[in-house]
Amino acid sequence: MKKVRIKELVEKIEGEAELEFDFVDGVIDNVEINFGFYRGIEEILQGRDPMDALVITPRVCGICNHAHLIAAVTAIEDGYKNGGLEFELSNKAKYIREFTLSCELIQNHAKWFYITIIPQLEALLGVASGQNHPLKANYISTTITKALAIFAGQWPHSSYVVPGGVTCDPTYLEVVQADSLIDEVIRFFEQVVVGIDMQTYLGIDTYNQLNTLEGDFGRVLHLLRSSALATLGQSHDRFIVLGESSLAPRGKAVATTVSNVDLRYVAESEQKGSKAKAAHYKGKFYEVGPLSRAMLAKRGLIKSLHKRHKDSIFSRIFARIDEIALLLQRAKQILHLLSLDEPSCVLDMKKKPQNFSGSGAVEAARGSLLHRLVVEDSKIKNYDIITPTQWNLSCNSKEETGIAIKAMQGLKGTDEAKFVFRTFDVCSVCTTQ
Amino acid sequence: MGKKPKIIWLQSITCNANAHSFLNHPNLFSILSHFSLQYHPVLETSYGLKDLSELKVPCDILIIEGAIREEGWKKNDIEVAQMIRHYATRASYIITVGTCATFGGIFKQKDPKKISGFCFDNDKKTFRYDLYKEKLISLPGCPIHPEWLSYLLLMIQSKKKIPLDGMHRPRELYGYTVHNGCTRNEYFEWKVDTPGFGHKEGCLFYEQGCQAPYTHGSCNKILWNDVSSKTRIGTPCFGCTEPNFPKQNFFQTETNMGIPAQMPLGVPKRAYLMLAGVAKSFKIKRFSQTLLEYDE
Numbered sequence: 225m226k227k228v229r230i231k232e233l234v235e236k237i238e239g240e241a242e243l244e245f246d247f248v249d250g251v252i253d254n255v256e257i258n259f260g261f262y263r264g265i266e267e268i269l270q271g272r273d274p275m276d277a278l279v280i281t282p283r284v285c286g287i288c289n290h291a292h293l294i295a296a297v298t299a300i301e302d303g304y305k306n307g308g309l310e311f312e313l314s315n316k317a318k319y320i321r322e323f324t325l326s327c328e329l330i331q332n333h334a335k336w337f338y339i340t341i342i343p344q345l346e347a348l349l350g351v352a353s354g355q356n357h358p359l360k361a362n363y364i365s366t367t368i369t370k371a372l373a374i375f376a377g378q379w380p381h382s383s384y385v386v387p388g389g390v391t392c393d394p395t396y397l398e399v400v401q402a403d404s405l406i407d408e409v410i411r412f413f414e415q416v417v418v419g420i421d422m423q424t425y426l427g428i429d430t431y432n433q434l435n436t437l438e439g440d441f442g443r444v445l446h447l448l449r450s451s452a453l454a455t456l457g458q459s460h461d462r463f464i465v466l467g468e469s470s471l472a473p474r475g476k477a478v479a480t481t482v483s484n485v486d487l488r489y490v491a492e493s494e495q496k497g498s499k500a501k502a503a504h505y506k507g508k509f510y511e512v513g514p515l516s517r518a519m520l521a522k523r524g525l526i527k528s529l530h531k532r533h534k535d536s537i538f539s540r541i542f543a544r545i546d547e548i549a550l551l552l553q554r555a556k557q558i559l560h561l562l563s564l565d566e567p568s569c570v571l572d573m574k575k576k577p578q579n580f581s582g583s584g585a586v587e588a589a590r591g592s593l594l595h596r597l598v599v600e601d602s603k604i605k606n607y608d609i610i611t612p613t614q615w616n617l618s619c620n621s622k623e624e625t626g627i628a629i630k631a632m633q634g635l636k637g638t639d640e641a642k643f644v645f646r647t648f649d650v651c652s653v654c655t656t657q
Numbered sequence: 658m659g660k661k662p663k664i665i666w667l668q669s670i671t672c673n674a675n676a677h678s679f680l681n682h683p684n685l686f687s688i689l690s691h692f693s694l695q696y697h698p699v700l701e702t703s704y705g706l707k708d709l710s711e712l713k714v715p716c717d718i719l720i721i722e723g724a725i726r727e728e729g730w731k732k733n734d735i736e737v738a739q740m741i742r743h744y745a746t747r748a749s750y751i752i753t754v755g756t757c758a759t760f761g762g763i764f765k766q767k768d769p770k771k772i773s774g775f776c777f778d779n780d781k782k783t784f785r786y787d788l789y790k791e792k793l794i795s796l797p798g799c800p801i802h803p804e805w806l807s808y809l810l811l812m813i814q815s816k817k818k819i820p821l822d823g824m825h826r827p828r829e830l831y832g833y834t835v836h837n838g839c840t841r842n843e844y845f846e847w848k849v850d851t852p853g854f855g856h857k858e859g860c861l862f863y864e865q866g867c868q869a870p871y872t873h874g875s876c877n878k879i880l881w882n883d884v885s886s887k888t889r890i891g892t893p894c895f896g897c898t899e900p901n902f903p904k905q906n907f908f909q910t911e912t913n914m915g916i917p918a919q920m921p922l923g924v925p926k927r928a929y930l931m932l933a934g935v936a937k938s939f940k941i942k943r944f945s946q947t948l949l950e951y952d953e
């Protein structure tokens with residue numbers, strides 16, 4: 225038995241990570257994932273007014289800041305309700321929140337696809353297209369965050385969501401402008417990403433029909449399938465969704481068997497050698513993210529894909545780009561449903577409980593994001609953030625192999641392994657906060 | 658500097674939002690075509706972090722993102738502060754992007770004695786100031802607006818003189834207050850408060866904590882994502898470009914006897930009180946009404 229240890233730096237993942245690969249007889253046996261940059265956002269929040277979390281927590285992450293904002297407000301609202309305050313958000317506020325969060329997810333997925341996946345895949349397979357892929361990411365991101373900013377004022381780092389609703393009070397001038405921007409991104413998706421029109425794309429429900437896809441997504445799927453990369457990266461085949469959204473119900477799944485979850489069983493534990501904490505549910509690791517959402521939503525096409533490739537990188541990559549289409553369709557629908565005569569915010573900021581504890585889960589780009597806080601005498605006593613990457617990129621526990629580690633086991637080279645690692649859409653800053 | 662100035666974008670204690678904000682520049686790649694991007698935390702570049710940490714990457718413009726601590730923040734086994742020192746000494750320009758890199762910002766709060774901005778620690782100069790003041794440009798903001806940085810880079814590239822204030826901020830960007838251009842200005846003039854969050858009408862300065870009248874920045878001149886700003890959509894300005902960001906209680910105005918504790922930039926309290934008194938003595942119907950109603 226020949227053992228070799230190789231240390232590699234993975235960069236441009238919203239920071240960096242260090243991977244230590246243990247090879248046994250030429251195959252990866254184990255990997256240690258180390259994130260070194262603990263910044264202490266949870267500590268910074270202690271002693272502050274709970275509303276300050278709406279400004280501070282988005283600063284956890286430059287790419288998914290909006291999800292942190294919505295998780296923070298959801299946790300505070302949950303706390304208010306636990307503290308005896310009764311209120312019901314207007315549909316208008318709910319829809320606007322869902323719209324802006326959807327825009328952030330689209331922004332993220334487009335950047336991951338065009339800045340990370342395509343260039344890395346081209347490099348791995350030696351099939352450079354010579355195209356400026358980041359330019360496409362820039363176009364989608366710029367256009368979709370403009371739609372977001374119409375309601376949220378700015379991206380990154382908006383704080384427009386407050387307990388009881390949202391601060392904006394849009395007119396149809398804004399709604400029409402946002403709708404037109406969504407149309408623009410749909411047009412780009414049709415012409416450049418998939419090469420077919422949106423309705424035809426959304427009508428695809430079997431694996432074999434994927435051959436009809438063209439565009440950059442069609443090309444990537446073809447490259448994955450023809451290079452035998454498609455089946456790599458399988459993990460525990462366990463999925464969890466903690467947030468409630470139109471994308472998927474809350475729940476967990478082992479392969480295709482779905483069951484309920486209770487947020488109280490979500491816990492974190494320290495990891496040796498890493499500043500990141502591992503997240504688990506009743507001691508077990510689950511994958512979070514677009515693939516988990518699609519599995520919980522029982523999306524026919526993804527189930528068909530999963531039947532063939534399980535939780536491989538093919539399924540993982542597919543689900544994330546597929547989600548762009550679902551989100552764009554939903555964004556159009558939301559704008560249509562918006563009724564502007566409803567109140568934007570139903571709470572008076574002067575009337576709020578002074579002692580409470582609450583938790584809020586949202587579906588962020590990379591998966592379930594959970595914020596929990598305890599407030600005493602109107603000050604934050606404790607604030608706890610559990611990010612999606614803490615689920616996907618945890619090290620091994622005594623009982624189990626981490627999700628991403630299991631996905632890399634058995635591979636023969638570090639380049640291949642690093643590509644598998646990146647299919648989880650790694651975010652270093654979120655992992656360590 | 659050669660024909661295409663060489664840029665290194667180096668990150669210290671950060672959330673990456675300045676990098677992502679800049680990636681949202683609509684003309685990003687035409688701007689970058691005037692430069693050689695040596696290292697960037699997101700985009701593909703000719704050098705990697707390994708080269709950067711071996712201190713061998715040529716650099717004309719050093720962009721620093723994130724707060725600084727001298728020890729205890731390593732990348733690839735080298736202190737980031739040491740890397741920054743190396744490139745800062747060699748660069749012709751140093752741009753601190755974001756409030757963390759400029760003044761310390763949010764991430765300073767974790768360990769205020771050891772973490773600061775590069776040349777400023779809140780509004781005090783750090784020991785580095787004298788070493789680098791000749792080439793220092795401050796671009797505070799949490800995060801920066803993409804146009805602020807592109808303006809600066811293109812001014813440098815075309816060898817134009819950039820007027821700076823005492824904290825090395827470009828006057829053309831920070832000579833304004835965020836209040837300048839706010840769509841709620843009429844309500845400020847007549848001292849009409851907003852009825853609460855979620856309204857187009859009313860000013861956020863009196864109760865909601867808006868810091869725009871004394872915050873340096875052009876958020877309501879150069880709109881965010883080309884369309885809006887915090888105050889336009891009813892969120893108070895949090896003063897994120899200022900040396901003392903982040904303050905406490907962002908959504909409440911600190912008051913003394915019902916008067917905002919901090920005055921609009923450069924306005925004497927006496928002048929403010931006199932005008933406010935006059936404005937408040939008139940009840941103007943239009944300002945107490947909603948701008949428009951949607952019928953059921």
